[in-house]
Amino acid sequence: MIVAQRKPFDEIMDMLKGYKKVLNVGCGTCVAVCLAGGEKEVTVLNTELDMARKLKDDPIEIDGITIERQCDREYLAELDAKVDAYEAVVSMACGVGVQFLAERFPQIPVFPMVDTSGLAANQAVGWYEERCRSCNQCVLGMTGGICPVTMCAKGLYNGPCGGTNQGSCEINMDQPCAWYMIYERLERQGRLDNILELHKPVEWLDQTPRTLIQPGYKKIDPEDMV
Numbered sequence: 001m002i003v004a005q006r007k008p009f010d011e012i013m014d015m016l017k018g019y020k021k022v023l024n025v026g027c028g029t030c031v032a033v034c035l036a037g038g039e040k041e042v043t044v045l046n047t048e049l050d051m052a053r054k055l056k057d058d059p060i061e062i063d064g065i066t067i068e069r070q071c072d073r074e075y076l077a078e079l080d081a082k083v084d085a086y087e088a089v090v091s092m093a094c095g096v097g098v099q100f101l102a103e104r105f106p107q108i109p110v111f112p113m114v115d116t117s118g119l120a121a122n123q124a125v126g127w128y129e130e131r132c133r134s135c136n137q138c139v140l141g142m143t144g145g146i147c148p149v150t151m152c153a154k155g156l157y158n159g160p161c162g163g164t165n166q167g168s169c170e171i172n173m174d175q176p177c178a179w180y181m182i183y184e185r186l187e188r189q190g191r192l193d194n195i196l197e198l199h200k201p202v203e204w205l206d207q208t209p210r211t212l213i214q215p216g217y218k219k220i221d222p223e224d225m226v
Contacts, residue, residue: 002030002031002118003130004031004117005036006113007115012049012090013049016060016090020059020060021086021087022063022087023065024042024062024064024089025042025067025089026064026065027066027091027094028068031093032066034128038066042064042065042066043064045092045113067079070094071096076100076101076104083105084107086108088111089105089111090111090113091111091113092113095116098112118133132150133149137203139157142197142199143185144185145185146181147178152179153171156178157202158198158199159179164179164180165177168180183195
């Protein structure tokens with residue numbers, strides 16, 4: 001799932017400086033699960049902003065609404081009749097949701113209220129670990145299900161660097177060395193030969209804007225998506 005955390009309150013206050021009437025849009029999926037941007041978090045932030053602005057003798061009228069998903073245009077449609085009544089819109093969704101809002105309502109400023117941390121696994125309530133960076137060149141089948149892009153500080157594809165230290169990463173002794181874990185996993189599975197297979201330099205496809213279309217949908221007209 002996508003994990004996010006709320007931006008520092010001072011940063012939020014600075015973004016909304018000068019705006020008197022604002023709509024706060026929450027998202028009912030990922031950010032709601034990680035307690036960053038669901039209905040409850042919208043209410044909490046709105047209350048904090050209301051109080052803080054009153055203390056500065058600069059009141060703000062801020063309303064809240066939480067939709068099912070901000071990364072899906074069909075759910076944004078319910079906002080069409082609302083946003084023109086506001087000077088600005090703030091989004092508590094991930095970066096994709098913010099961009100979708102800004103794209104649908106280009107006539108009004110849209111501000112992010114959370115920082116998107118990445119794709120993570122839910123280890124416990126409020127405890128998430130990043131496990132995937134959407135690199136589009138998955139090698140988990142070769143590395144025993146341990147991602148070297150995410151788990152290795154240097155994103156190495158062909159074994160550990162010279163800084164691995166008794167199973168720990170050189171940048172932090174509390175961080176396990178990804179390739180140490182990969183070695184142990186593959187050894188247990190009897191697949192250590194995988195480490196001998198060199199991977200060609202990757203294209204880092206996640207570093208540039210991508211359009212990802214499933215094969216069965218390639219004939220869709222982009223205009224139909226607006």
